[in-house]
Amino acid sequence: MHRNGQVAKQGDRLLKMRGKLDRGPVEFKSHIVQQEGEVMAIATRDVISVPPTQSIISAVATMTDCGFRRLPVTDPGTRKLRGIVTSGDVISFMGGGDKYRLVSVRHNGNLRAAVNESVRTLMTPKPETLPRNARLLDALKIIVGKKIGGLPIVDDDGTLAGILTERDVLRMLAAEHSPLTIEDVMSSSLRVTAPDSPLSEVTKDMTRFRFRRLPVISDDVLFGIITATDIMRYLGSREVFSRLETGHVAEVMALPVRTLMAGSLFTTTPETPINEAAREMLSKNIGALPVIEDSRLVGLVTEFDLVRGFSAE
Incomplete structure (x- = not known):
C-alpha cells in the first residue's frame, strides 16, 4: 500500500501542467452542421445488440469479440431499445462500483454465479439517445457536455436505428484543419497506478473518477496503460475462470494489473498537431495516447479530448 501511494504521488507531481484549452462550456461553431439527419450519415446502422435475457458473460464476450465499449440491449422481436451495457458497467460489476453488489451481495462473492445473471441486471436502462433526424451539433452537445462516448439512435417508436460514437465523430472532424496541438487539449492532472496494484483498486479508481484508462507508472517511468477494455477482455475471453479455484471474486480482484x-504502447508529444494524433488513434484503433516530453509522462490525450478540441475551436 505504501509503495502504491508513493507511486500515485509521484504521478501527481509529474502531471501538474495544465493544457491551454479553456475547459469551460464549449461554444459550438454553427458551420459544423446545418442539415438534419446528418448523424445517420456517419453512424453505424447495422447495430449488434443483445436481448435483456442474455447472460452477462455472453454479452461481455460479444463486446470483447467485436471490440465494442458499449452494447445496446433490445427486445428480440421489436428491436426496441431497453438499455445499454458499457465498459463502465463492466468495471463497476468487477468491483469498482454499485453494480458490484450483484456479485458481493446477491451471490455472496461467487463470480461464476453472478456472470450468469441476465444482462438486464447490469445494463443502464433508458440511456441517452438521439432521434434519427438529429444533427451532428445535437450529438456533439451531448457527447461533450455529458461526457458520453456513444449514443444509440432510435426511431419515434423507440426502435434501434443506429449508434453514433465519439470515434465516428472524430473520424469526420479529423478531416478538418486545426491549429491546436496536443498540449492545448490533453489532460494533465491524472490519477496513475502501479504495475503491482490489484485489480480491485484500479476498478474503484476508474469508477469513482469516471476514467476508462489509467497510466501505469513505475519509478517515474511509464510502464504502460491499463484500460477498461483490457479488464473487460479479461472477463469476456473467459480467461478469468482459469484463475478461479473457489469461484470467489476476491481471487480475481487481487490480480496485479x-x-x-x-x-x-503508442505515445505522442505535446507539440503534435491534434489532426495527426487523431489519425494515429484511428489507424491504430486506440482510444488514447500518453503524452511524453523529455522521457517523462506529462499528460494523456483521449478521443474525447480531441473531439472536444475540434468542437471548441
Missing part, C-alpha cells in the same frame, strides 16, 4: 495490460 500488469498481467492484464495490452502489449503495444
